[in-house]
Amino acid sequence: MAIEENLKIELGKQGVFVTTLEELYNWGRRSSIWPMQFGLACCAIEMIATTMARYDLARFGAEVFRPSPRQADLMIVSGTVTKKMAPQVVRLYNQMAEPRYVIAMGACAISGGPFKQGYNVLKGIDRYIPVDVHIPGCPPRPEALIQAFMTLQKKIDEQPLTGENRPRFLNQNAQGEFPVPEPADHDLEPPSNPGVWSAPVVIR
Template sequence: MEMSDATPTPAAYTPFPAAGNIPDADREDLRRHGVLMTSMEELYNWGRSNSIWPLQFGLACCAIEMIAAATARFDIARFGAEIFRPSPRQADLMIVSGTVTKKMAPLVVRLWNQMPEPKYCIAMGACAISGGPFKQGYNVLKGIDRFIPVDIYIPGCPPRPEALLNGLVQLQKKIKGEKLSGPDAARFTRADVPSEFPIPEYGAHDLEPTKNPAVWTPPAPPSA
């Protein structure tokens, strides 16, 4: 077996984590010869992206579609995410499936804090994204991203199970592209980025505080 003697220049470095900086074309060539080359980072991301354990945590209507995604027809097990864990300590992914009320919001944040890193959050459905049809409600939190960072937003009311699967695939893509070291390393590898977030308290009229400015800033209105 002969190795390709083309040494990659730094300019040929691709964002995709390549093993030993060998170009993808060469690795593909090697693969056809029966040699698999990979990097620790790639192997690690490949493994964890294909065995995401979601938290078994349903809030409202979207939870039924989440269950439907887990049943025979849509079968989320094809994507390695069928093991719904009832305990946040064992979960990698929180699917916020449904309306987050102000009474529920502190508990969602608490569950998020209890999950170990690396952890990811999917806001499933219009309510979890922004309050959705219930936005006018006095007890409805206008988007879970006011308190915890959200990785994937899945619009819909409720989103179809296919949409949830698509969101899961997007998340897998994101995980596969994460760096484990270097200046652009993933969030969970950095010591300066918190993995726990302050839990809002029940106030006399509203949650206190109503949002976490470190996580969320309101969208800027158009300058006009």
């Protein structure tokens, strides 16, 4: 339940800070998203550039890149996911603790990008793991990655802690472990996770 804005401002003038538990909780979560130090291809360089002096991701509370998936909240899939690498990406995602989020950075992570026609390239990481924010670009500029962070923060802000739309980590019945694909004769098996991704319907 949100507080009326005017009342909040009025109370603030009196030196009284009023908030809801939900708001405070989400504020804390969104202000310290720790990404995983995990670069796949070209986009990883732009990801590093985003954390460096000029773009300074630290302004968003996200400069602590953790090498271990156990300590990370956010996986930035930065680059082409090949069929050899896809099982590892899904496994790393499974190893991350909830709450966890995924940014698909760049055309390759979204759909295979320029290498889509290749025999060894996964056509989008959202076939196996749920993606929260997609950023197009080849590679996306650091500004675009910052935009993705802000979008993710907005998303976290709006997550209710109870009810139907509560996030996965507060839902006992939500899927926690995602099946890791196995290399088979021609393709990864299964070719996609139907719980996460369904083939787009073409409307003619």
